[in-house]
Amino acid sequence: MNKVDVSSDVLVIGSGVAGLAFALKMADYANVLIITKKEKAESNTNYAQGGVAAVLSPSDSFDNHVNDTLICGDGLCEKDVVEKIVKTAPTCIKELLEIGADFNRTEDGDLDLGIEGGHSKRRIVHSDDLTGREIERALLNAVARHPSITILENHIAVNLVTRNNRCIGCYVLDKRGNMIQNFISKLTVLATGGIGRVFSHTTNPDVATGDGIAMAYRAGATIMDMEFTQFHPTTLYHPSAGSFLISESLRGEGAILTDRKGRRFMGSYNPMKELAPRDIVARAIDNELKKSGESYVLLDISMKNPDFVRTRFPGVYEQCRSFGIDITKEPIPVVPAAHYCCGGVRATVEGETGVGNLYAIGETACTGLHGANRLASNSIIEGLVCAHYTARRCRELLKKDFSLRPFSPWESGKAVDSDEMIVVTHNREEIRRLMWNYVGIVRSNNRLARAKDRIDLLTREIDKYYWDFIINSDLVELRNIVLVAQLIIESALMRKETRGIHYSLDYPNKLPIARHTLL
Numbered sequence: 001m002n003k004v005d006v007s008s009d010v011l012v013i014g015s016g017v018a019g020l021a022f023a024l025k026m027a028d029y030a031n032v033l034i035i036t037k038k039e040k041a042e043s044n045t046n047y048a049q050g051g052v053a054a055v056l057s058p059s060d061s062f063d064n065h066v067n068d069t070l071i072c073g074d075g076l077c078e079k080d081v082v083e084k085i086v087k088t089a090p091t092c093i094k095e096l097l098e099i100g101a102d103f104n105r106t107e108d109g110d111l112d113l114g115i116e117g118g119h120s121k122r123r124i125v126h127s128d129d130l131t132g133r134e135i136e137r138a139l140l141n142a143v144a145r146h147p148s149i150t151i152l153e154n155h156i157a158v159n160l161v162t163r164n165n166r167c168i169g170c171y172v173l174d175k176r177g178n179m180i181q182n183f184i185s186k187l188t189v190l191a192t193g194g195i196g197r198v199f200s201h202t203t204n205p206d207v208a209t210g211d212g213i214a215m216a217y218r219a220g221a222t223i224m225d226m227e228f229t230q231f232h233p234t235t236l237y238h239p240s241a242g243s244f245l246i247s248e249s250l251r252g253e254g255a256i257l258t259d260r261k262g263r264r265f266m267g268s269y270n271p272m273k274e275l276a277p278r279d280i281v282a283r284a285i286d287n288e289l290k291k292s293g294e295s296y297v298l299l300d301i302s303m304k305n306p307d308f309v310r311t312r313f314p315g316v317y318e319q320c321r322s323f324g325i326d327i328t329k330e331p332i333p334v335v336p337a338a339h340y341c342c343g344g345v346r347a348t349v350e351g352e353t354g355v356g357n358l359y360a361i362g363e364t365a366c367t368g369l370h371g372a373n374r375l376a377s378n379s380i381i382e383g384l385v386c387a388h389y390t391a392r393r394c395r396e397l398l399k400k401d402f403s404l405r406p407f408s409p410w411e412s413g414k415a416v417d418s419d420e421m422i423v424v425t426h427n428r429e430e431i432r433r434l435m436w437n438y439v440g441i442v443r444s445n446n447r448l449a450r451a452k453d454r455i456d457l458l459t460r461e462i463d464k465y466y467w468d469f470i471i472n473s474d475l476v477e478l479r480n481i482v483l484v485a486q487l488i489i490e491s492a493l494m495r496k497e498t499r500g501i502h503y504s505l506d507y508p509n510k511l512p513i514a515r516h517t518l519l
């Protein structure tokens with residue numbers, strides 16, 4: 001072994017809910033190394049507002065939650081996966097409470113359960129409207145208390161290393177030291193989150209560049225259902241706001257959508273009006289904007305008691321106020337944005353990917369829970385449940401005699417000419433814009449073909465860069481973004497129907513048999 005090699009029983013890539021929950025469940029049995037590409041809390045998890053879906057009320061049932069999930073998934077959910085995740089969800093909530101997660105409670109001390117679009121019952125456990133931050137806090141605290149878990153921040157996984165279709169570790173770039181090291185592991189777990197940054201408008205933070213999906217694809221794993229990008233209907237429209245999400249739960253609590261003239265429009269799209277599944281709401285807004293030529297619509301909760309609004313939605317209230325909007329008095333300007341990747345690395349609930357010793361959990365994985373559309377608040381719970389089952393599987397595996405397998409060091413390219421880095425930035429912006437314009441909420445053969453031509457060209461250009469220059473994290477992410485864009489376009493071209501959140505002008509109908517897209 002090279003003296004700069006780093007070794008562990010289990011290498012976890014990513015410190016969101018899935019990676020942290022998995023690490024906690026492994027740490028009594030193995031030494032666990034978590035790498036994360038920025039600060040440890042920076043993740044999609046940390047920005048989740050609405051909450052976590054689980055059956056916790058006597059007026060609800062597993063069947064209800066399963067049915068709501070299946071309806072939303074539009075024929076493409078794997079029913080056994082849905083049942084397993086739904087039935088394990090309450091245990092995972094209990095475990096979060098045990099490690100100190102602080103969720104809202106009613107006056108009687110029961111968990112205060114919210115409701116969101118597509119759910120037939122109140123089952124959303126939440127911590128005001130900052131649920132992800134609270135979960136991330138609780139998990140990070142528990143991880144910090146465990147002596148067998150190490151977290152390395154500012155370490156970005158570059159490429160998985162396989163031998164005979166078995167993962168033996170990963171090349172990792174230490175962003176501070178600017179060097180690539182061999183991270184050798186018995187088992188490797190991808191918990192790298194989403195892909196939102198492939199699109200120009202997104203609710204996701206900078207880290208969501210689809211690295212896990214791209215690395216797994218390069219390592220030979222199957223990638224499933226990538227055409228199903230969920231667009232969140234309501235993000236704050238403000239020139240300086242980035243893409244701040246306005247939670248679904250505002251609509252759950254009675255907020256209405258209107259055009260700029262105050263005309264409520266959801267009734268003409270779906271009988272559930274504002275509580276329709278988010279794809280229907282996103283398309284309705286997209287259609288309203290295309291018809292009117294306006295840049296945004298309005299979301300209004302000002303008819304509710306101001307104290308209720310301020311205490312139920314402190315995050316949204318404060319954020320909007322910082323942009324001069326008082327949501328207790330006036331409507332919020334909103335637009336849709338790319339939000340969640342229903343597809344990903346094809347994996348079982350136990351995280352198995354088809355590549356030996358390589359596991360995938362959380363948003364990076366595609367287990368079949370979401371099908372063609374994710375039911376709101378079903379993703380954090382998927383991360384928790386799959387972390388649970390994957391850890392159980394990995395604990396069993398490690399009982400076998402595993403040896404670490406060293407591999408040859410990374411070979412760097414030539415020096416980066418700083419003038420050339422502008423090309424990286426330019427290409428990234430170009431990919432994100434073209435994905436938004438041609439591979440967005442409403443798709444067509446022509447737009448997809450145009451996107452494919454352009455992405456093929458950019459792929460060749462970026463590949464040349466990748467092999468010719470010293471790697472930095474921008475280049476690693478750019479190479480992943482272009483590959484994920486390619487996977488989304490290929491998948492969208494293969495689906496010759498409209499289903500769930502994949503909406504095609506050329507194929508407006510649903511085919512009689514639902515099939516997964518596999519790449």
Ligand SMILES: Cc1cc2nc3c(=O)[nH]c(=O)nc-3n(C[C@H](O)[C@H](O)[C@H](O)COP(=O)(O)OP(=O)(O)OC[C@H]3O[C@@H](n4cnc5c(N)ncnc54)[C@H](O)[C@@H]3O)c2cc1C
Nearest residue numbers: 014015016017018037043044045050051157193362363380
């Ligand atoms: C604004 C917003 C609101 C949401 N609201 C909800 C909600 O209310 N309920 C719900 O269920 N879901 C919600 N979601 C979705 C949910 O938050 C995510 O699907 C879930 O948290 C994903 O968890 P994860 O652990 O899989 O990934 P993440 O939490 O995204 O964590 C991924 C981790 O991997 C790291 N990483 C990525 N690539 C690399 C690399 N190459 N090397 C090293 N590290 C890497 C990242 O830095 C990060 O630490 C929301 C998402 C957003 C963005």
